[in-house]
Amino acid sequence: MSTVIDPDITRARTLPSSFYTDQGKFLDLKRSFRKSWHFAGHQSQLAGCTAISLDHVEGLTGQPMLMTAGVETRCISNVCTHRGMLVSEGKCHKKTLQCPYHGRTFGLDGNFRAMPEFEQVEEFPSKDDDLPIFPTTVWKGLVFTGIEPSGLESCLEEMENRIGWLPIESFQSDPSRHRSYEIEANWALYVDNYLEGFHIPFVHKGLNESLDYDNYRTILFDGGVLQVGIASGDETAFDIPNQSPDFGLRVAAYYYWIFPGLMLNFYPWGLSVNLVVPLSVDRTRIVYQGYVGDESMLGKGAGADLDKVEEEDQEVVEATHRGVSSDSYERGRYSPTKETGVHHFHRMLTS
Ligand code: FES
Ligand SMILES: [Fe+2]
Structure with missing residues:
Protein backbone atom coordinates (compact mmCIF):
# COMPACT_ATOMS: atom_id res chain seq x y z
CA MET A 1 0.00 0.00 0.00
CA SER A 2 1.31 3.39 -0.95
CA THR A 3 1.67 5.97 1.79
CA VAL A 4 3.14 8.51 -0.61
CA ILE A 5 0.09 8.81 -2.88
CA ASP A 6 -3.35 9.25 -1.29
CA PRO A 7 -5.79 6.56 -2.52
CA ASP A 8 -8.44 9.28 -2.94
CA ILE A 9 -7.52 11.03 -6.19
CA THR A 10 -9.45 14.15 -5.22
CA ARG A 11 -7.11 14.61 -2.25
CA ALA A 12 -3.95 13.10 -3.69
CA ARG A 13 -0.83 14.96 -4.66
CA THR A 14 1.23 13.59 -7.56
CA LEU A 15 4.54 11.74 -7.40
CA PRO A 16 7.28 13.72 -5.61
CA SER A 17 9.84 14.92 -8.14
CA SER A 18 12.62 12.96 -6.41
CA PHE A 19 11.13 9.78 -7.93
CA TYR A 20 12.10 11.15 -11.34
CA THR A 21 15.48 12.57 -10.41
CA ASP A 22 17.04 10.70 -7.48
CA GLN A 23 19.73 8.17 -8.39
CA GLY A 24 19.11 5.98 -5.31
CA LYS A 25 15.36 5.76 -5.93
CA PHE A 26 16.04 4.98 -9.59
CA LEU A 27 18.32 2.07 -8.72
CA ASP A 28 15.87 0.68 -6.12
CA LEU A 29 13.04 0.75 -8.65
CA LYS A 30 15.14 -0.82 -11.35
CA ARG A 31 16.17 -3.64 -9.00
CA SER A 32 12.50 -4.28 -8.29
CA PHE A 33 11.95 -5.00 -12.01
CA ARG A 34 13.33 -8.50 -11.30
CA LYS A 35 9.92 -9.25 -9.82
CA SER A 36 7.95 -8.14 -12.89
CA TRP A 37 7.04 -9.92 -16.08
CA SER A 150 4.69 -12.64 -10.58
CA GLY A 151 1.38 -10.92 -11.16
CA LEU A 152 0.62 -11.24 -14.88
CA GLU A 153 -2.61 -13.22 -14.40
CA SER A 154 -4.91 -10.24 -13.86
CA CYS A 155 -3.52 -8.49 -16.96
CA LEU A 156 -3.98 -11.53 -19.17
CA GLU A 157 -7.45 -12.08 -17.77
CA GLU A 158 -8.45 -8.51 -18.63
CA MET A 159 -7.07 -8.84 -22.17
CA GLU A 160 -8.54 -12.31 -22.71
CA ASN A 161 -11.96 -11.09 -21.65
CA ARG A 162 -11.94 -7.96 -23.80
CA ILE A 163 -9.76 -8.60 -26.83
CA GLY A 164 -9.42 -12.40 -26.74
CA TRP A 165 -11.36 -12.42 -30.02
CA LEU A 166 -8.47 -10.71 -31.88
CA PRO A 167 -6.25 -13.20 -33.80
CA ILE A 168 -3.11 -11.87 -32.08
CA GLU A 169 -1.27 -15.19 -32.44
CA SER A 170 -1.42 -14.85 -36.23
CA PHE A 171 -0.06 -11.28 -36.33
CA GLN A 172 3.27 -11.06 -38.15
CA SER A 173 6.35 -9.20 -37.02
CA ASP A 174 7.11 -6.33 -39.41
CA PRO A 175 10.78 -5.40 -38.94
CA SER A 176 10.24 -2.17 -40.92
CA ARG A 177 8.16 -0.99 -37.96
CA HIS A 178 10.82 -1.83 -35.38
CA ARG A 179 12.94 1.06 -34.12
CA SER A 180 14.34 2.51 -30.94
CA TYR A 181 15.06 5.99 -29.64
CA GLU A 182 16.86 7.36 -26.62
CA ILE A 183 15.19 10.22 -24.84
CA GLU A 184 16.60 12.54 -22.21
CA ALA A 185 14.01 11.91 -19.54
CA ASN A 186 13.25 9.60 -16.65
CA TRP A 187 11.35 6.48 -17.71
CA ALA A 188 8.41 7.14 -15.36
CA LEU A 189 7.67 10.46 -17.09
CA TYR A 190 7.25 8.57 -20.34
CA VAL A 191 4.82 6.20 -18.59
CA ASP A 192 2.93 9.10 -16.95
CA ASN A 193 2.44 10.69 -20.34
CA TYR A 194 1.22 7.43 -21.86
CA LEU A 195 -1.35 6.92 -19.12
CA GLU A 196 -3.57 9.89 -19.88
CA GLY A 197 -5.43 11.05 -22.95
CA PHE A 198 -5.78 14.46 -21.28
CA HIS A 199 -2.91 15.86 -23.38
CA ILE A 200 -4.19 14.59 -26.74
CA PRO A 201 -6.04 17.79 -27.83
CA PHE A 202 -3.06 19.91 -26.74
CA VAL A 203 -0.14 17.83 -27.98
CA HIS A 204 -1.51 15.63 -30.78
CA LYS A 205 -3.70 17.77 -33.02
CA GLY A 206 -3.68 15.15 -35.80
CA LEU A 207 -4.53 12.18 -33.56
CA ASN A 208 -7.21 14.26 -31.83
CA GLU A 209 -9.19 14.36 -35.07
CA SER A 210 -9.41 10.56 -35.13
CA LEU A 211 -10.57 10.22 -31.52
CA ASP A 212 -13.72 11.19 -29.67
CA TYR A 213 -12.09 12.96 -26.72
CA ASP A 214 -15.22 13.10 -24.54
CA ASN A 215 -15.71 9.35 -24.77
CA TYR A 216 -12.08 8.36 -24.17
CA ARG A 217 -12.12 5.93 -21.24
CA THR A 218 -9.62 4.66 -18.71
CA ILE A 219 -10.00 1.28 -17.00
CA LEU A 220 -7.76 0.31 -14.08
CA PHE A 221 -6.86 -3.26 -13.26
CA ASP A 222 -4.41 -5.04 -11.02
CA GLY A 223 -0.97 -4.56 -12.60
CA GLY A 224 -1.96 -2.18 -15.36
CA VAL A 225 -4.22 0.30 -17.08
CA LEU A 226 -6.32 0.14 -20.23
CA GLN A 227 -7.29 3.23 -22.19
CA VAL A 228 -9.94 2.88 -24.86
CA GLY A 229 -9.90 5.38 -27.69
CA ILE A 230 -13.30 5.78 -29.34
CA ALA A 231 -13.33 6.71 -33.03
CA SER A 232 -14.70 10.12 -33.92
CA GLY A 233 -17.28 10.41 -36.72
CA ASP A 234 -16.74 7.68 -39.29
CA GLU A 235 -13.03 7.19 -38.50
CA THR A 236 -11.66 3.62 -38.65
CA ALA A 237 -12.76 1.36 -35.78
CA PHE A 238 -12.64 -2.31 -34.79
CA ASP A 239 -15.44 -4.58 -35.91
CA ILE A 240 -16.20 -5.87 -32.40
CA PRO A 241 -18.01 -9.21 -32.01
CA ASN A 242 -20.89 -9.53 -29.57
CA GLN A 243 -18.99 -11.68 -27.05
CA SER A 244 -16.82 -8.64 -26.25
CA PRO A 245 -17.88 -6.30 -23.42
CA ASP A 246 -17.28 -3.48 -25.91
CA PHE A 247 -19.75 -4.75 -28.49
CA GLY A 248 -21.54 -1.74 -29.99
CA LEU A 249 -18.67 0.68 -29.27
CA ARG A 250 -16.66 2.19 -32.10
CA VAL A 251 -13.22 1.49 -30.64
CA ALA A 252 -10.30 3.02 -32.57
CA ALA A 253 -7.55 1.77 -30.26
CA TYR A 254 -6.94 -0.26 -27.11
CA TYR A 255 -3.96 1.10 -25.23
CA TYR A 256 -2.80 -1.42 -22.61
CA TRP A 257 -0.04 -0.60 -20.17
CA ILE A 258 1.45 -3.32 -17.97
CA PHE A 259 3.77 -2.40 -15.10
CA PRO A 260 6.49 -1.25 -15.34
CA GLY A 261 7.06 -0.27 -18.95
CA LEU A 262 5.12 -2.38 -21.42
CA MET A 263 2.63 -0.74 -23.77
CA LEU A 264 0.52 -2.88 -26.08
CA ASN A 265 -1.38 -0.70 -28.54
CA PHE A 266 -3.99 -2.58 -30.52
CA TYR A 267 -5.35 -0.96 -33.69
CA PRO A 268 -7.52 -2.43 -36.44
CA TRP A 269 -4.29 -3.07 -38.42
CA GLY A 270 -2.56 -4.98 -35.60
CA LEU A 271 -0.32 -4.34 -32.60
CA SER A 272 2.24 -1.67 -31.91
CA VAL A 273 4.43 -2.33 -28.87
CA ASN A 274 6.36 0.31 -26.91
CA LEU A 275 8.96 -0.95 -24.48
CA VAL A 276 10.25 1.53 -21.93
CA VAL A 277 13.82 0.67 -20.97
CA PRO A 278 15.38 2.88 -18.28
CA LEU A 279 19.08 3.49 -19.04
CA SER A 280 19.83 5.89 -16.20
CA VAL A 281 17.86 8.24 -14.00
CA ASP A 282 17.60 10.76 -16.84
CA ARG A 283 17.90 8.62 -19.99
CA THR A 284 15.42 6.14 -21.38
CA ARG A 285 15.33 3.94 -24.44
CA ILE A 286 11.97 3.47 -26.12
CA VAL A 287 11.79 0.40 -28.33
CA TYR A 288 8.97 0.12 -30.87
CA GLN A 289 7.83 -3.04 -32.55
CA GLY A 290 4.99 -3.60 -34.99
CA TYR A 291 2.97 -6.76 -35.60
CA VAL A 292 0.55 -6.61 -38.51
CA GLY A 293 -2.75 -8.49 -38.55
CA ASP A 294 -4.63 -6.76 -41.38
CA GLU A 295 -2.53 -4.88 -43.93
CA SER A 296 -5.58 -3.29 -45.52
CA MET A 297 -6.08 -1.27 -42.32
CA LEU A 298 -2.56 0.20 -42.21
CA GLY A 299 -2.43 3.98 -42.41
CA LYS A 300 -5.99 4.46 -41.17
CA GLY A 301 -7.49 6.00 -38.02
CA ALA A 302 -5.77 6.46 -34.64
CA GLY A 303 -2.98 4.03 -35.55
CA ALA A 304 -2.06 5.79 -38.81
CA ASP A 305 0.81 8.15 -38.10
CA LEU A 306 2.50 6.72 -35.03
CA ASP A 307 5.92 8.28 -35.72
CA LYS A 308 4.44 11.76 -35.54
CA VAL A 309 2.55 11.03 -32.31
CA GLU A 310 5.72 9.55 -30.85
CA GLU A 311 7.79 12.59 -31.71
CA GLU A 312 5.21 14.88 -30.12
CA ASP A 313 5.19 12.74 -26.95
CA GLN A 314 8.97 12.64 -26.69
CA GLU A 315 9.17 16.41 -26.91
CA VAL A 316 6.79 16.98 -24.00
CA VAL A 317 8.36 14.21 -21.91
CA GLU A 318 11.87 15.65 -22.31
CA ALA A 319 10.65 19.15 -21.50
CA THR A 320 8.79 17.82 -18.45
CA HIS A 321 11.98 16.15 -17.25
CA ARG A 322 13.71 19.53 -17.29
CA GLY A 323 10.78 20.98 -15.35
CA VAL A 324 10.60 18.34 -12.62
CA SER A 325 14.40 18.48 -12.21
CA SER A 326 14.22 22.15 -11.26
CA ASP A 327 13.92 23.50 -7.71
CA SER A 328 10.66 25.15 -8.61
CA TYR A 329 8.74 21.87 -8.84
CA GLU A 330 7.97 19.41 -6.07
CA ARG A 331 4.60 17.82 -6.89
CA GLY A 332 1.16 18.67 -8.26
CA ARG A 333 -2.47 17.45 -8.20
CA TYR A 334 -4.45 15.04 -10.39
CA SER A 335 -7.51 15.58 -12.56
CA PRO A 336 -10.04 13.07 -11.13
CA THR A 337 -11.69 12.73 -14.56
CA LYS A 338 -8.59 12.45 -16.76
CA GLU A 339 -5.65 11.20 -14.69
CA THR A 340 -6.87 8.05 -12.93
CA GLY A 341 -4.32 5.99 -14.90
CA VAL A 342 -1.41 8.16 -13.78
CA HIS A 343 -2.67 8.00 -10.17
CA HIS A 344 -2.90 4.19 -10.38
CA PHE A 345 0.68 3.99 -11.70
CA HIS A 346 2.01 6.28 -8.97
CA ARG A 347 0.26 4.18 -6.33
CA MET A 348 1.95 1.06 -7.74
CA LEU A 349 5.32 2.74 -7.99
CA THR A 350 5.29 3.81 -4.34
CA SER A 351 3.81 0.63 -2.82
S1 FES B 1 33.18 -20.97 -25.10
FE1 FES B 1 31.90 -19.40 -24.42
S2 FES B 1 33.16 -18.15 -23.22
FE2 FES B 1 34.45 -19.75 -23.89
FE1 LIG C 1 0.72 11.29 -26.29
Whole structure:
Protein backbone atom coordinates (compact mmCIF):
# COMPACT_ATOMS: atom_id res chain seq x y z
CA MET A 1 0.00 0.00 0.00
CA SER A 2 1.31 3.39 -0.95
CA THR A 3 1.67 5.97 1.79
CA VAL A 4 3.14 8.51 -0.61
CA ILE A 5 0.09 8.81 -2.88
CA ASP A 6 -3.35 9.25 -1.29
CA PRO A 7 -5.79 6.56 -2.52
CA ASP A 8 -8.44 9.28 -2.94
CA ILE A 9 -7.52 11.03 -6.19
CA THR A 10 -9.45 14.15 -5.22
CA ARG A 11 -7.11 14.61 -2.25
CA ALA A 12 -3.95 13.10 -3.69
CA ARG A 13 -0.83 14.96 -4.66
CA THR A 14 1.23 13.59 -7.56
CA LEU A 15 4.54 11.74 -7.40
CA PRO A 16 7.28 13.72 -5.61
CA SER A 17 9.84 14.92 -8.14
CA SER A 18 12.62 12.96 -6.41
CA PHE A 19 11.13 9.78 -7.93
CA TYR A 20 12.10 11.15 -11.34
CA THR A 21 15.48 12.57 -10.41
CA ASP A 22 17.04 10.70 -7.48
CA GLN A 23 19.73 8.17 -8.39
CA GLY A 24 19.11 5.98 -5.31
CA LYS A 25 15.36 5.76 -5.93
CA PHE A 26 16.04 4.98 -9.59
CA LEU A 27 18.32 2.07 -8.72
CA ASP A 28 15.87 0.68 -6.12
CA LEU A 29 13.04 0.75 -8.65
CA LYS A 30 15.14 -0.82 -11.35
CA ARG A 31 16.17 -3.64 -9.00
CA SER A 32 12.50 -4.28 -8.29
CA PHE A 33 11.95 -5.00 -12.01
CA ARG A 34 13.33 -8.50 -11.30
CA LYS A 35 9.92 -9.25 -9.82
CA SER A 36 7.95 -8.14 -12.89
CA TRP A 37 7.04 -9.92 -16.08
CA HIS A 38 8.50 -8.33 -19.20
CA PHE A 39 7.58 -8.62 -22.85
CA ALA A 40 10.07 -10.90 -24.62
CA GLY A 41 8.52 -10.74 -28.08
CA HIS A 42 5.99 -12.31 -30.41
CA GLN A 43 6.41 -15.88 -31.61
CA SER A 44 6.30 -14.65 -35.24
CA GLN A 45 9.77 -13.17 -34.68
CA LEU A 46 11.09 -16.73 -34.61
CA ALA A 47 9.80 -17.47 -38.12
CA GLY A 48 12.84 -18.49 -40.19
CA CYS A 49 15.27 -18.44 -37.27
CA THR A 50 15.94 -20.45 -34.12
CA ALA A 51 16.86 -17.82 -31.55
CA ILE A 52 16.75 -14.08 -31.08
CA SER A 53 18.57 -12.00 -28.47
CA LEU A 54 16.36 -9.91 -26.19
CA ASP A 55 18.35 -6.72 -25.70
CA HIS A 56 15.41 -4.83 -24.17
CA VAL A 57 14.97 -7.54 -21.52
CA GLU A 58 18.66 -7.19 -20.66
CA GLY A 59 18.08 -3.44 -20.29
CA LEU A 60 15.17 -4.05 -17.92
CA THR A 61 16.52 -6.92 -15.84
CA GLY A 62 20.29 -6.91 -16.35
CA GLN A 63 20.12 -10.47 -17.73
CA PRO A 64 21.18 -11.14 -21.33
CA MET A 65 18.55 -13.53 -22.70
CA LEU A 66 17.61 -15.42 -25.83
CA MET A 67 14.14 -16.38 -26.96
CA THR A 68 14.44 -19.76 -28.65
CA ALA A 69 12.18 -21.72 -30.98
CA GLY A 70 11.14 -25.34 -30.54
CA VAL A 71 8.11 -27.30 -29.45
CA GLU A 72 8.07 -24.80 -26.62
CA THR A 73 9.15 -21.16 -26.92
CA ARG A 74 11.74 -20.57 -24.21
CA CYS A 75 13.64 -17.67 -22.72
CA ILE A 76 17.11 -18.80 -21.71
CA SER A 77 20.29 -17.15 -20.52
CA ASN A 78 22.53 -15.79 -23.25
CA VAL A 79 25.63 -15.94 -21.04
CA CYS A 80 28.07 -18.72 -21.90
CA THR A 81 28.74 -20.99 -18.94
CA HIS A 82 32.46 -21.18 -19.83
CA ARG A 83 33.79 -17.65 -19.36
CA GLY A 84 30.72 -15.51 -19.77
CA MET A 85 30.75 -14.44 -23.41
CA LEU A 86 27.36 -13.70 -24.99
CA VAL A 87 26.38 -16.81 -26.92
CA SER A 88 24.38 -15.17 -29.70
CA GLU A 89 23.50 -11.65 -30.79
CA GLY A 90 20.67 -10.71 -33.12
CA LYS A 91 19.13 -13.69 -34.88
CA CYS A 92 20.51 -17.22 -34.93
CA HIS A 93 19.59 -19.67 -37.69
CA LYS A 94 21.30 -22.86 -36.49
CA LYS A 95 19.74 -25.71 -34.54
CA THR A 96 22.62 -25.57 -32.08
CA LEU A 97 23.80 -22.45 -30.29
CA GLN A 98 27.56 -22.06 -30.46
CA CYS A 99 29.50 -19.61 -28.35
CA PRO A 100 31.72 -17.61 -30.73
CA TYR A 101 34.54 -17.36 -28.14
CA HIS A 102 35.77 -20.96 -27.69
CA GLY A 103 33.09 -22.99 -29.44
CA ARG A 104 30.96 -24.40 -26.61
CA THR A 105 27.61 -25.58 -27.94
CA PHE A 106 24.14 -25.71 -26.41
CA GLY A 107 20.72 -26.97 -27.50
CA LEU A 108 17.88 -24.51 -28.01
CA ASP A 109 16.61 -25.70 -24.63
CA GLY A 110 19.83 -24.40 -23.06
CA ASN A 111 21.30 -27.85 -22.42
CA PHE A 112 25.07 -28.18 -22.75
CA ARG A 113 26.06 -30.16 -25.85
CA ALA A 114 29.82 -30.10 -26.42
CA MET A 115 33.08 -28.28 -25.68
CA PRO A 116 36.49 -28.72 -27.31
CA GLU A 117 39.62 -29.33 -25.19
CA PHE A 118 37.67 -30.31 -22.06
CA GLU A 119 38.24 -34.10 -22.17
CA GLN A 120 40.44 -34.04 -19.04
CA VAL A 121 38.16 -31.85 -16.96
CA GLU A 122 36.71 -33.73 -14.00
CA GLU A 123 33.00 -33.92 -13.26
CA PHE A 124 32.27 -32.23 -16.53
CA PRO A 125 29.76 -31.48 -17.87
CA SER A 126 27.34 -30.88 -15.01
CA LYS A 127 24.01 -29.11 -14.63
CA ASP A 128 25.98 -25.89 -14.06
CA ASP A 129 27.18 -26.01 -17.64
CA ASP A 130 23.65 -25.64 -19.04
CA LEU A 131 22.25 -22.21 -19.86
CA PRO A 132 19.63 -21.38 -17.20
CA ILE A 133 16.01 -21.18 -18.34
CA PHE A 134 13.89 -18.22 -17.22
CA PRO A 135 10.16 -18.36 -16.45
CA THR A 136 8.23 -17.94 -19.70
CA THR A 137 4.52 -17.40 -20.35
CA VAL A 138 2.92 -17.32 -23.78
CA TRP A 139 -0.48 -15.70 -24.38
CA LYS A 140 -1.82 -15.69 -27.95
CA GLY A 141 1.67 -15.54 -29.46
CA LEU A 142 2.93 -12.87 -27.04
CA VAL A 143 5.87 -14.13 -24.98
CA PHE A 144 6.61 -12.83 -21.49
CA THR A 145 9.57 -13.55 -19.27
CA GLY A 146 11.26 -12.36 -16.09
CA ILE A 147 13.73 -13.25 -13.37
CA GLU A 148 11.40 -13.95 -10.42
CA PRO A 149 8.21 -12.63 -11.96
CA SER A 150 4.69 -12.64 -10.58
CA GLY A 151 1.38 -10.92 -11.16
CA LEU A 152 0.62 -11.24 -14.88
CA GLU A 153 -2.61 -13.22 -14.40
CA SER A 154 -4.91 -10.24 -13.86
CA CYS A 155 -3.52 -8.49 -16.96
CA LEU A 156 -3.98 -11.53 -19.17
CA GLU A 157 -7.45 -12.08 -17.77
CA GLU A 158 -8.45 -8.51 -18.63
CA MET A 159 -7.07 -8.84 -22.17
CA GLU A 160 -8.54 -12.31 -22.71
CA ASN A 161 -11.96 -11.09 -21.65
CA ARG A 162 -11.94 -7.96 -23.80
CA ILE A 163 -9.76 -8.60 -26.83
CA GLY A 164 -9.42 -12.40 -26.74
CA TRP A 165 -11.36 -12.42 -30.02
CA LEU A 166 -8.47 -10.71 -31.88
CA PRO A 167 -6.25 -13.20 -33.80
CA ILE A 168 -3.11 -11.87 -32.08
CA GLU A 169 -1.27 -15.19 -32.44
CA SER A 170 -1.42 -14.85 -36.23
CA PHE A 171 -0.06 -11.28 -36.33
CA GLN A 172 3.27 -11.06 -38.15
CA SER A 173 6.35 -9.20 -37.02
CA ASP A 174 7.11 -6.33 -39.41
CA PRO A 175 10.78 -5.40 -38.94
CA SER A 176 10.24 -2.17 -40.92
CA ARG A 177 8.16 -0.99 -37.96
CA HIS A 178 10.82 -1.83 -35.38
CA ARG A 179 12.94 1.06 -34.12
CA SER A 180 14.34 2.51 -30.94
CA TYR A 181 15.06 5.99 -29.64
CA GLU A 182 16.86 7.36 -26.62
CA ILE A 183 15.19 10.22 -24.84
CA GLU A 184 16.60 12.54 -22.21
CA ALA A 185 14.01 11.91 -19.54
CA ASN A 186 13.25 9.60 -16.65
CA TRP A 187 11.35 6.48 -17.71
CA ALA A 188 8.41 7.14 -15.36
CA LEU A 189 7.67 10.46 -17.09
CA TYR A 190 7.25 8.57 -20.34
CA VAL A 191 4.82 6.20 -18.59
CA ASP A 192 2.93 9.10 -16.95
CA ASN A 193 2.44 10.69 -20.34
CA TYR A 194 1.22 7.43 -21.86
CA LEU A 195 -1.35 6.92 -19.12
CA GLU A 196 -3.57 9.89 -19.88
CA GLY A 197 -5.43 11.05 -22.95
CA PHE A 198 -5.78 14.46 -21.28
CA HIS A 199 -2.91 15.86 -23.38
CA ILE A 200 -4.19 14.59 -26.74
CA PRO A 201 -6.04 17.79 -27.83
CA PHE A 202 -3.06 19.91 -26.74
CA VAL A 203 -0.14 17.83 -27.98
CA HIS A 204 -1.51 15.63 -30.78
CA LYS A 205 -3.70 17.77 -33.02
CA GLY A 206 -3.68 15.15 -35.80
CA LEU A 207 -4.53 12.18 -33.56
CA ASN A 208 -7.21 14.26 -31.83
CA GLU A 209 -9.19 14.36 -35.07
CA SER A 210 -9.41 10.56 -35.13
CA LEU A 211 -10.57 10.22 -31.52
CA ASP A 212 -13.72 11.19 -29.67
CA TYR A 213 -12.09 12.96 -26.72
CA ASP A 214 -15.22 13.10 -24.54
CA ASN A 215 -15.71 9.35 -24.77
CA TYR A 216 -12.08 8.36 -24.17
CA ARG A 217 -12.12 5.93 -21.24
CA THR A 218 -9.62 4.66 -18.71
CA ILE A 219 -10.00 1.28 -17.00
CA LEU A 220 -7.76 0.31 -14.08
CA PHE A 221 -6.86 -3.26 -13.26
CA ASP A 222 -4.41 -5.04 -11.02
CA GLY A 223 -0.97 -4.56 -12.60
CA GLY A 224 -1.96 -2.18 -15.36
CA VAL A 225 -4.22 0.30 -17.08
CA LEU A 226 -6.32 0.14 -20.23
CA GLN A 227 -7.29 3.23 -22.19
CA VAL A 228 -9.94 2.88 -24.86
CA GLY A 229 -9.90 5.38 -27.69
CA ILE A 230 -13.30 5.78 -29.34
CA ALA A 231 -13.33 6.71 -33.03
CA SER A 232 -14.70 10.12 -33.92
CA GLY A 233 -17.28 10.41 -36.72
CA ASP A 234 -16.74 7.68 -39.29
CA GLU A 235 -13.03 7.19 -38.50
CA THR A 236 -11.66 3.62 -38.65
CA ALA A 237 -12.76 1.36 -35.78
CA PHE A 238 -12.64 -2.31 -34.79
CA ASP A 239 -15.44 -4.58 -35.91
CA ILE A 240 -16.20 -5.87 -32.40
CA PRO A 241 -18.01 -9.21 -32.01
CA ASN A 242 -20.89 -9.53 -29.57
CA GLN A 243 -18.99 -11.68 -27.05
CA SER A 244 -16.82 -8.64 -26.25
CA PRO A 245 -17.88 -6.30 -23.42
CA ASP A 246 -17.28 -3.48 -25.91
CA PHE A 247 -19.75 -4.75 -28.49
CA GLY A 248 -21.54 -1.74 -29.99
CA LEU A 249 -18.67 0.68 -29.27
CA ARG A 250 -16.66 2.19 -32.10
CA VAL A 251 -13.22 1.49 -30.64
CA ALA A 252 -10.30 3.02 -32.57
CA ALA A 253 -7.55 1.77 -30.26
CA TYR A 254 -6.94 -0.26 -27.11
CA TYR A 255 -3.96 1.10 -25.23
CA TYR A 256 -2.80 -1.42 -22.61
CA TRP A 257 -0.04 -0.60 -20.17
CA ILE A 258 1.45 -3.32 -17.97
CA PHE A 259 3.77 -2.40 -15.10
CA PRO A 260 6.49 -1.25 -15.34
CA GLY A 261 7.06 -0.27 -18.95
CA LEU A 262 5.12 -2.38 -21.42
CA MET A 263 2.63 -0.74 -23.77
CA LEU A 264 0.52 -2.88 -26.08
CA ASN A 265 -1.38 -0.70 -28.54
CA PHE A 266 -3.99 -2.58 -30.52
CA TYR A 267 -5.35 -0.96 -33.69
CA PRO A 268 -7.52 -2.43 -36.44
CA TRP A 269 -4.29 -3.07 -38.42
CA GLY A 270 -2.56 -4.98 -35.60
CA LEU A 271 -0.32 -4.34 -32.60
CA SER A 272 2.24 -1.67 -31.91
CA VAL A 273 4.43 -2.33 -28.87
CA ASN A 274 6.36 0.31 -26.91
CA LEU A 275 8.96 -0.95 -24.48
CA VAL A 276 10.25 1.53 -21.93
CA VAL A 277 13.82 0.67 -20.97
CA PRO A 278 15.38 2.88 -18.28
CA LEU A 279 19.08 3.49 -19.04
CA SER A 280 19.83 5.89 -16.20
CA VAL A 281 17.86 8.24 -14.00
CA ASP A 282 17.60 10.76 -16.84
CA ARG A 283 17.90 8.62 -19.99
CA THR A 284 15.42 6.14 -21.38
CA ARG A 285 15.33 3.94 -24.44
CA ILE A 286 11.97 3.47 -26.12
CA VAL A 287 11.79 0.40 -28.33
CA TYR A 288 8.97 0.12 -30.87
CA GLN A 289 7.83 -3.04 -32.55
CA GLY A 290 4.99 -3.60 -34.99
CA TYR A 291 2.97 -6.76 -35.60
CA VAL A 292 0.55 -6.61 -38.51
CA GLY A 293 -2.75 -8.49 -38.55
CA ASP A 294 -4.63 -6.76 -41.38
CA GLU A 295 -2.53 -4.88 -43.93
CA SER A 296 -5.58 -3.29 -45.52
CA MET A 297 -6.08 -1.27 -42.32
CA LEU A 298 -2.56 0.20 -42.21
CA GLY A 299 -2.43 3.98 -42.41
CA LYS A 300 -5.99 4.46 -41.17
CA GLY A 301 -7.49 6.00 -38.02
CA ALA A 302 -5.77 6.46 -34.64
CA GLY A 303 -2.98 4.03 -35.55
CA ALA A 304 -2.06 5.79 -38.81
CA ASP A 305 0.81 8.15 -38.10
CA LEU A 306 2.50 6.72 -35.03
CA ASP A 307 5.92 8.28 -35.72
CA LYS A 308 4.44 11.76 -35.54
CA VAL A 309 2.55 11.03 -32.31
CA GLU A 310 5.72 9.55 -30.85
CA GLU A 311 7.79 12.59 -31.71
CA GLU A 312 5.21 14.88 -30.12
CA ASP A 313 5.19 12.74 -26.95
CA GLN A 314 8.97 12.64 -26.69
CA GLU A 315 9.17 16.41 -26.91
CA VAL A 316 6.79 16.98 -24.00
CA VAL A 317 8.36 14.21 -21.91
CA GLU A 318 11.87 15.65 -22.31
CA ALA A 319 10.65 19.15 -21.50
CA THR A 320 8.79 17.82 -18.45
CA HIS A 321 11.98 16.15 -17.25
CA ARG A 322 13.71 19.53 -17.29
CA GLY A 323 10.78 20.98 -15.35
CA VAL A 324 10.60 18.34 -12.62
CA SER A 325 14.40 18.48 -12.21
CA SER A 326 14.22 22.15 -11.26
CA ASP A 327 13.92 23.50 -7.71
CA SER A 328 10.66 25.15 -8.61
CA TYR A 329 8.74 21.87 -8.84
CA GLU A 330 7.97 19.41 -6.07
CA ARG A 331 4.60 17.82 -6.89
CA GLY A 332 1.16 18.67 -8.26
CA ARG A 333 -2.47 17.45 -8.20
CA TYR A 334 -4.45 15.04 -10.39
CA SER A 335 -7.51 15.58 -12.56
CA PRO A 336 -10.04 13.07 -11.13
CA THR A 337 -11.69 12.73 -14.56
CA LYS A 338 -8.59 12.45 -16.76
CA GLU A 339 -5.65 11.20 -14.69
CA THR A 340 -6.87 8.05 -12.93
CA GLY A 341 -4.32 5.99 -14.90
CA VAL A 342 -1.41 8.16 -13.78
CA HIS A 343 -2.67 8.00 -10.17
CA HIS A 344 -2.90 4.19 -10.38
CA PHE A 345 0.68 3.99 -11.70
CA HIS A 346 2.01 6.28 -8.97
CA ARG A 347 0.26 4.18 -6.33
CA MET A 348 1.95 1.06 -7.74
CA LEU A 349 5.32 2.74 -7.99
CA THR A 350 5.29 3.81 -4.34
CA SER A 351 3.81 0.63 -2.82
S1 FES B 1 33.16 -18.15 -23.22
FE1 FES B 1 31.90 -19.40 -24.42
S2 FES B 1 33.18 -20.97 -25.10
FE2 FES B 1 34.45 -19.75 -23.89
FE1 LIG C 1 0.72 11.29 -26.29
